[in-house]
Amino acid sequence: MTEKVRRIVRIKATGDVVRALSRVVEEGLELSILNASVSPDAVAAEIAVQAVDDEHVRNFLRTLREFGIEVEEIEKTLVRDEDRCLHCTACHSVCPTGAIELKGVEVELDDEECIVCGSCTEICPVGALRIASKEGERG
Ligand code: SF4
Ligand code: SF4
Numbered sequence: 001m002t003e004k005v006r007r008i009v010r011i012k013a014t015g016d017v018v019r020a021l022s023r024v025v026e027e028g029l030e031l032s033i034l035n036a037s038v039s040p041d042a043v044a045a046e047i048a049v050q051a052v053d054d055e056h057v058r059n060f061l062r063t064l065r066e067f068g069i070e071v072e073e074i075e076k077t078l079v080r081d082e083d084r085c086l087h088c089t090a091c092h093s094v095c096p097t098g099a100i101e102l103k104g105v106e107v108e109l110d111d112e113e114c115i116v117c118g119s120c121t122e123i124c125p126v127g128a129l130r131i132a133s134k135e136g137e138r139g
Pocket of ligand 1: 080084085086087088089090091092107123124125126127128129
């Protein structure tokens with residue numbers, strides 16, 4: 001499997017966000033919006049960015065800044081509580097990157113493939129998955 005660079009960034013914008021984000025198509029990036037809040041005069045969002053190399057990510061972030069968008073890189077990770085996990089495989093079904101693998105009747109998390117999109121945390125019936133960051137946690 002091809003290695004990809006992944007970054008989580010927080011953006012705040014009052015400018016033309018749609019025009020800036022449309023550049024990702026040209027630059028071959030993949031974006032997952034983790035959460036977003038929109039008010040009449042501003043947009044704030046956390047986005048997982050994936051690219052084939054670091055240069056693509058840096059170019060994208062530079063593009064956003066050129067459009068006057070505030071960009072802050074943050075560090076997040078997915079944590080699984082193995083004691084709580086029922087191995088129901090619901091998280092495996094929704095994971096867009098194949099980061100949750102089936103090993104016999106059990107699930108296993110591959111950190112390298114996880115883009116911290118949060119889809120699995122929402123579907124887990126027992127709260128065994130949560131997203132942790134240096135600033136706090138959400139699950
Ligand atoms: S959804 Fe939750 S309980 Fe089910 S396999 Fe995934 S982590 Fe375990
Ligand atoms: S947060 Fe969960 S669903 Fe999203 S990529 Fe990581 S393991 Fe997959």
